[in-house]
Amino acid sequence: xxxxxxxxxxxxxxxxxxxxxxxxxxxxxxxxxxxxxxxxxxxxxxxxxxxxxxxxxxxxxxxxxxxxxxxxxxxxxxxxxxxxxxxxxxxxxxxxxxxxxxxxxxxxxxxxxxxxxxxxxxxxxxxxxxxxxxxxxxxxxxxxxxxxxxxxxxxxxxxxxxxxxxxxxxxxxxxxxxxx
Amino acid sequence: xxxxxxxxxxxxxxxxxxxxxxxxxxxxxxxxxxxxxxxxxxxxxxxxxxxxxxxxxxxxxxxxxxxxxxxxxxxxxxxxxxxxxxxxxxxxxxxxxxxxxxxxxxxxxxxxxxxxxxxxxxxxxxxxxxxxxxxxxxxxxxxxxxxxxxxxxxxxxxxxxxxxxxxxxxxxxxxxxxxx
DNA sequence: ATAATGAGTTCCAAAATAGAACTAACAAAT
DNA sequence: ATTTGTTAGTTCTATTTTGGAACTCATTAT
Numbered sequence: 001x002x003x004x005x006x007x008x009x010x011x012x013x014x015x016x017x018x019x020x021x022x023x024x025x026x027x028x029x030x031x032x033x034x035x036x037x038x039x040x041x042x043x044x045x046x047x048x049x050x051x052x053x054x055x056x057x058x059x060x061x062x063x064x065x066x067x068x069x070x071x072x073x074x075x076x077x078x079x080x081x082x083x084x085x086x087x088x089x090x091x092x093x094x095x096x097x098x099x100x101x102x103x104x105x106x107x108x109x110x111x112x113x114x115x116x117x118x119x120x121x122x123x124x125x126x127x128x129x130x131x132x133x134x135x136x137x138x139x140x141x142x143x144x145x146x147x148x149x150x151x152x153x154x155x156x157x158x159x160x161x162x163x164x165x166x167x168x169x170x171x172x173x174x175x176x177x178x179x180x
Numbered sequence: 181x182x183x184x185x186x187x188x189x190x191x192x193x194x195x196x197x198x199x200x201x202x203x204x205x206x207x208x209x210x211x212x213x214x215x216x217x218x219x220x221x222x223x224x225x226x227x228x229x230x231x232x233x234x235x236x237x238x239x240x241x242x243x244x245x246x247x248x249x250x251x252x253x254x255x256x257x258x259x260x261x262x263x264x265x266x267x268x269x270x271x272x273x274x275x276x277x278x279x280x281x282x283x284x285x286x287x288x289x290x291x292x293x294x295x296x297x298x299x300x301x302x303x304x305x306x307x308x309x310x311x312x313x314x315x316x317x318x319x320x321x322x323x324x325x326x327x328x329x330x331x332x333x334x335x336x337x338x339x340x341x342x343x344x345x346x347x348x349x350x351x352x353x354x355x356x357x358x359x360x
Numbered sequence: 361a362t363a364a365t366g367a368g369t370t371c372c373a374a375a376a377t378a379g380a381a382c383t384a385a386c387a388a389a390t
Numbered sequence: 391a392t393t394t395g396t397t398a399g400t401t402c403t404a405t406t407t408t409g410g411a412a413c414t415c416a417t418t419a420t
Contacts (some may be wrong), residue, residue: 076385129303234369255365
């Protein structure tokens, strides 16, 4: 499988990994959210090689996450800014930071935090359902193959509830088709 | 910079990339959430080489995201299951899937969806603040360096509000220190 | 006795990444 | 007028990672 193949995958998660599935891209986005916009700014703060940085910025631009725009002429210079798609990545960053802080412990505190714009209070992110307001996590949500009627999976699940519940069905099989 | 260096980074996002910062790991987790548990199950569904799969599963185990447990003896066989840390990754997966579906379009529909366990309705994920209930996105949240007093950043921001707001401060500088 | 299953490991080729030096287009300082 | 500095890259080689296929090992099924 080639790197680029993920970008055409039908699975949105695979497409997402086609964008951020490497050591640097997410860190570049982090810097964007912190206000960095220029090549040397990214390079100095991340320590990434100039070669890779150039390649990644180009890819982010191609994918519509960043846009490259001139900020001066003579000599012509460009800076990189988050597009709307890029800015909408913020909740993913928040959820990820929250997960890592709880599950990948570190001796040092995080070098930055997320605060609300109006009060400046540190945020406590929870994913919820827009309609029901219900909290969304592995206990409340199920991941179902599109071919499977959701009701069927839920019914099967109700008949054999698991003490060890997670997002998915609890069976001993190693394939999805066996569980649906 | 070596791969492994990220795992000791003070930035939680960097540590997270130390776990999922490659083409395959997140897809392996996706399969876990869909109920896959065995080596050959992952291998057949993903098409990843057996070599890399073995390496990735080992790493996920080391990082405490998956646990390896015997499911039979004679011959001894193990399966991989999400630990608590692994299950808590669900909101990240949801946020990411939602972002990709909105921002990385595809001709085909997604091969799976997230539904609530109790009603089976498709979920509509929104990140909110546990305390205020406020929606968390690039318009409501600010990412601030830990050294900076949040109030300072917000005050500066209020004096020079941006029409093009994103998570971070709006300045022309390429370094953070200039903005705080 | 022969094939199949499940979970890997080993080997080599191909691709990606690291690290450093080099270029181009100008501006500022001496 | 020449040297130095800035910004945004590109080019080069060496090292690491990944891809692809075949091989192992223990055990069950035919």
